[in-house]
Amino acid sequence: MVALARFFLTLRKPLLCPRMLRRFTSTSSLVLLGMLALAGCETYGPVGVGEFSTIIVDPGHGGHDFGGRAMFGRNEKDLALDTAQRLKANLDRRGFRVIITRNADYFITLGQRVDVSNGTPGCIFVSIHYNWDRGRSGHGVETYYYMPRAVRLAANVDHALAAAYGTRDRGVKHRGFYVLRKNRRPAILVECGFVSNRSDNAIAQSASGRQRIADAIALGIVAERKGQRP
Ligand SMILES: [Zn+2]
Numbered sequence: 210m211v212a213l214a215r216f217f218l219t220l221r222k223p224l225l226c227p228r229m230l231r232r233f234t235s236t237s238s239l240v241l242l243g244m245l246a247l248a249g250c251e252t253y254g255p256v257g258v259g260e261f262s263t264i265i266v267d268p269g270h271g272g273h274d275f276g277g278r279a280m281f282g283r284n285e286k287d288l289a290l291d292t293a294q295r296l297k298a299n300l301d302r303r304g305f306r307v308i309i310t311r312n313a314d315y316f317i318t319l320g321q322r323v324d325v326s327n328g329t330p331g332c333i334f335v336s337i338h339y340n341w342d343r344g345r346s347g348h349g350v351e352t353y354y355y356m357p358r359a360v361r362l363a364a365n366v367d368h369a370l371a372a373a374y375g376t377r378d379r380g381v382k383h384r385g386f387y388v389l390r391k392n393r394r395p396a397i398l399v400e401c402g403f404v405s406n407r408s409d410n411a412i413a414q415s416a417s418g419r420q421r422i423a424d425a426i427a428l429g430i431v432a433e434r435k436g437q438r439p
Contacts, residue, residue, distance in 0.1 A: 261395070263306040263332035264430060265325055267388065268293035269398075270338075272316030277341025279404035282414035285339040290314065291416075292401060293337045295423035303431065308332075319387040326394045333362060333433075334396035335426065336388050339413055340403040348406040349377030353398040355389035363397045364439040366429030373425035376402060376409055399426060 268289040270276035276285025290311070297307045308329065310322045326334040340347070352367035354360050363381045371378030379400075389396045401422045402409035412418035432439065 261331055261333045261434065263308065263329055264300055265308050265310060265329060265332050265334040265394070266293045266297050266300070267310040267322050267325075267334060267336040269336055271311050271314055274316055277339055277404045279339075279414070280345065280407065280410055282410065285341065285404055286314065288339050288401075288404065288413050288419065289337045292419045292423050292426075295420055296335070296337065296426050299423055299427040300430065303427070305430075320391075322388050323391045326388075326392050326396065329394070332394050333359075333430070334388070334392050334394050335366070335430065336396070336398040337426075338398060338400050340400040340409075341405045342403060343405075345406055348403050348409045349379040350374055350402055351379035351382055351400045353382050353384045353386060353389060353400070354396070355383065355385055355392070356395065359389075359395040359397055361439065362395050362430075362433045365432040365437065366397060366399055366426055368439040369429035369432065370399065370401065370422065370425045373421050373428075374402065374412065376412070401426075 268286075270286035270289060272286075274286060276289065278284055279288070290313075293309060294312070297309050300307045308325060310325050311317050322336070323334075326332060340351070350367065350370045352363045352370070354363040360381065360383075367378065367381050384398075386398055389398060402413050404410045404413055412422075429439075
């Protein structure tokens with residue numbers, strides 16, 4: 210079915226040019242155009258197991274939005290950006306096409322982040338965050354998803370991250386965060402540890418710690434690309 214849709218997709222452009230359209234006025238051509246319209250929907254349809262070629266890396270927060278205030282050192286927005294840039298570099302080296310939603314310390318809306326994803330066929334969306342809570346005891350990593358077809362991606366990333374981090378695995382969770390709920394692509398939001406917790410924050414504040422986190426997320430994405438089960 211996907212192969213068929215792809216076939217029609219390749220035909221779609223030339224057939225829709227006005228000169229060609231004038232030639233196709235019979236009933237059969239209307240049926241064909243209907244099929245083409247359906248095939249066009251495939252562009253925005255599901256990305257199947259391991260089918261993605263592009264990864265949208267989305268560093269949370271930015272600009273006036275600091276995110277979680279770290280108990281010491283840099284705040285969430287800076288840690289998320291740095292981790293996302295390290296993740297992008299890793300995935301670039303592996304030959305993936307990678308788009309980062311912000312590449313410096315400025316504010317972008319949640320809608321803008323989702324627009325990048327929804328406007329990119331064949332991608333997955335990975336939002337990078339650090340966690341925060343009022344107390345200092347909360348620690349560990351967790352990964353959120355919304356649509357069911359993102360659950361294995363979430364699990365692959367979460368397991369790889371928890372293994373490399375050496376902190377508590379809080380698991381994979383279903384939640385309707387805006388960037389997940391409004392996303393038409395398989396989308397996850399990774400919480401890479403608590404900046405409000407002394408030991409998690411110590412890892413997050415070190416360049417080597419963030420490199421380890423980024424490399425682990427990349428491993429999870431590669432596992433998903435290969436169709437592996439976590
Ligand atoms: Zn956040």
